[in-house]
Amino acid sequence: MMTMSSHNEQQTYRVEGLSCANCAKTFENNVKNLDGVKDADVNFAASKINIAGNTTIEAIEKAGSFENIKVVTNDTANEKKEPFWIRNDKLILATLFILLGFGATYTFGNGHYLSTLLFALAILTGGLSLFKTGLINLVHLQFDMKTLMTIAVLGAAIIGEWREAAVVVILFAISEALESYSMDKARASIRSLMNLSPKSATIRRDGIEQTIDVRDIVIGDTMLIKPGERIAMDGHVVSGVSTIDESPITGESIPVEKEINAPIFAGTINQDGYLEVEVTKKADDTSLAKIIHLVEEAQAERAPSQAFVDRFAAYYTPIIIVIALLVAIIPPLFGAAWSTWIYQGLAVLVVGCPCALVISTPVAIVTAIGRAARNGVLIKGGIHLEQIGFIQSIAFDKTGTLTKGKPEVTDVKVYTDKPEQAFQYLKALESKSQHPLAKAITNYINEQQIDASSVHVDQFLTVQGKGIQGDIDGQRVYVGSPSLFNTISTSIEKQLNAYYAQGKTVMLCGTDKEIYLLVALRDEPKTESKSVLTQLHELGIKHSVMLTGDHPQTANTLGSEMGVSDVHAKLLPEQKLQLIKEYQQKHETIAMVGDGINDTPALAASNVGIAMGTAGTDSALETADIALMGDDLQKLPFTVKLSRKALAIIKQNITFAIGIKVLALLLVIPGWLTLWIAIFADMGATLLVTLNALRLVKVK
Structure with a gap:
């Protein structure tokens, strides 16, 4: 085995063999106790460990030997996994001993020393690592599922139920294998992302x-x-x-x-x-490396529902132990047989094992976030996955989000007898602005082959939300929305309203005394905008809100074309922020969709900030709660649908995991609960919540 030590303070290792969250916690604590390690943090979802300090691969693997955890290096990452029968050789051998034990029972009768010996060998072969961890936990009064199983198996052996004890060990091992398999399937999206980049x-x-x-x-x-x-x-x-x-x-x-x-x-x-x-x-x-890192961190972040499950499990396990103890002791105090009720108490321990409950939420979160990443959507954590599922309102920045963000000049009206000079003034001013409308106007004038190189602009200034101004030839010239000008004639006002009704944005150029030019532009809606908004409303979004600094009539025309339910126009950036806060007060939660650069305050203030077209944009990747890597709005309904499906599956899983335990525990009352029923109930619940969560892989 290769030794790897480093002088760097922070090291990240990929590991294989983490089958459950409790095992990950035990592994983390073991690594923290290693010489030279200052701190350690295990990311169970991504199957990684971050270590502050210096240590070796051998030491890390020794800390995880209870679960046969292996460090994956760059040299071993592409090695093929061992075949199933080698990886699970102890489980296969234990199963063989059980089958021989049943054969001996059938041949020599129940309780024969040979069948007892074979069942004991099955328990030792299949449950040695279970007992090792369970006994250590018991000494430290840490009551997890392995502690419960250890008590149940040892108790069953003590009262002579060797066959049941052996079957419990095997079925628990199979249950753990299923849990490990489900997490591997959920992590597959990360592995596939990692394989995208050549070595x-x-x-x-x-x-x-x-x-x-x-x-x-x-x-x-x-x-x-x-x-x-x-x-x-x-x-x-x-x-x-x-x-x-x-x-x-x-x-x-x-x-x-x-x-x-x-x-x-x-x-x-x-x-x-x-x-x-x-x-x-x-x-x-690279962008891909950042995506992989963000997906791994997102999958490790606990969602509110997962935090609830963790808190519940912390109280649930000790309560189950107390119930099992009461079941084993109270009936015999009133004359019932001790062996019968100790057996029932052990069955309560087994059925109380919280495997299905513990895995119910993380497997759904990991699968959903991975599925989203494979479709160009980065969800930055379980909390945001849940929040977008609860959202009732979504606000959109207009330019570049609902529209193409590439306005084109559609109409020009000249009101001066010096049109070439007016165009020169307009070009000289607009060439100093970075606004999308300025670029469209400059491109239009360039096509007319008008030269403005001789025009000199002094005191250039941007008037926020209105336009620009500058001094040319001793007079102040303005370019911008009509609100920038004090006096506008009735005929120009009529022309403005006609263009607004067509969904066009209008810019004027002139001085305090005279209007030189009127330029009408239109930023066409994206082809998918109307369809996306329809889909969102069908998914239960009650309020779709368009926020823009444009004229109200222009905004309303575009909004009605696309099917937006609410339009707010003529807004400054701070007013957009205020509107988001007002919607939060009225409707509790709102998401904001923007391009990741503009409207940052509104994105930050919303419950879920969604940035669009962020491939290669480091700042947007870091700041957005959800990032749509491509400039495609169609990913938004997919994200909402995936989130709501994930929420529904999490609720189903938690309900089922708790419900099956309660039903099994009720079998104690007539004395019908057996170790076999208990372990099958636990394993069945684990399998069903896993398969239910993996349905998220198929969300289109």
């Missing part, structure tokens, strides 16, 4: 082409990408033209054309051209 790439460095490990690639290297190759690093194109399949990152199936200076993301697939790409990020900092 090596072809690099040209100092004029020499070479294939090297991605960990050895540095910023500034030139990466050579052939058609059909999967891209290993983030960067930008320096030579070549191609189309790239970005669906692994954004979830969008349509390939994206790439030319010089276009961004390239690790994990995407080059389709038909040869590209040379300058590497801009290290392997650990």
Whole structure:
């Protein structure tokens, strides 16, 4: 076994063998007690451990030997898993002993020493690790499922029920294997994301082409990408033209054309051209690496329902032990047989095992977050997954979210006898602004081949929410919404209203005394906006709200075209924030959807902030509660649907896990509860909540 120690204070190791949350906690505590370790934190969902301090792989694996936990290094990550029969050799051997035990019972009769010996061997073979952990927990008064099982099996053996004790051990081992399998299936989305990025790439460095490990690639290297190759690093194109399949990152199936200076993301697939790409990020900092890290952290974050289950389980287990003790003691005090009621008490311990309850929530959360990530949606934790499921109102920023964000000039009206000078003034001012409308107007004037290089602008200023101004040729010239101008003639006012009714945005250019130009623009709704809003309303969203700084009539026209239920126009950024707070007071919860850069205060104040088109945008990935990697609104109904499905499954799982325990415990009253019924009830509940949660994988 290779030894790995490091001088770094923080190390992260991937591990295999974590089958349950309690085992993960025991493993974490064991690692914390190792020499040289200052602190340790196990991420059960991602199957990782973060260690502060220095230690070795051998020491870590020794700390997890009770569960046969193994550290996965870069050298072993791609090794094939051992076959099932090797990984579960003790379970298979124990099952063989049980079958031989039943054979001996059938041949020599019940209670024969040979059948007892075979059942005892089955208990030792299949339950040694269980007893080891259970007895340690018992000494430390830590009452988890392994403690309950250890007491039940030892108690059954003491009263001579060797057959039942052996069957309990085997069925508990099978139940744990099912739990481990379900978590592996839930974690599969992370593994598939990790496999998206190649481990090596072809690099040209100092004029020499070479294939090297991605960990050895540095910023500034030139990466050579052939058609059909999967891209290993983030960067930008320096030579070549191609189309790239970005669906692994954004979830969008349509390939994206790439030319010089276009961004390239690790994990995407080059389709038909040869590209040379300058590497801009290290392997650990690529967009894909950030996505994997965020998904793992999100899956580890406890949802409110999971926190409830954990609190409930903390009280539930000791209560079950007390109930089992009372069942075993009270009836015999009134003349009943001790052996019968001790047996019933042991059955209560087994049926009380909270396996199904403990796994009911995390397996659903992990599966849902993983499923979302595979479709280009990053949900930043269980709490946000639950919150979007409860949301009744969703607010949308208009520009770039509901609309294409690329307004085009549709109409121009000139009100001066010097039209060329007016266009020059307009271009000179708009060329200093970064607003999307300014870019559209500048592009339009450039198409008219009007030169404004001789026009000099002094005292340029942005008037928030209204427009821009500057001094040209000794006079102050304004460009912006009609509210920026003091006097507007009746004829211009009539023209404005006609354009507003068509859903157009209008900009005026002029001075305090004269209007030079009127420019009408329209930012077309995205093709999917109307369909998305319809789907959201069908999913139970009561209020869809459009927030914009545009004129009310323009906003209302666009809003009615798309099917928005509420429109709020002529808003400054601080007014958008205030509206979000008002909706929270009226309707309790509201989500805000924006582009991740604008309207940051409103996104932050909402119950769930949803950023769109965030592939490659580090700030949006870090700040949003939910990030839609592609610029596709269709992912929003999918996210709401997935969340509501997950909430429903969590409720079903908790109800079923508790309900089956209560029903089984009621069998104690007539004395019908047996160890067999108890373990089958527990295993059946675990299997059913697992299969129920895995239905989330199929949400479209």
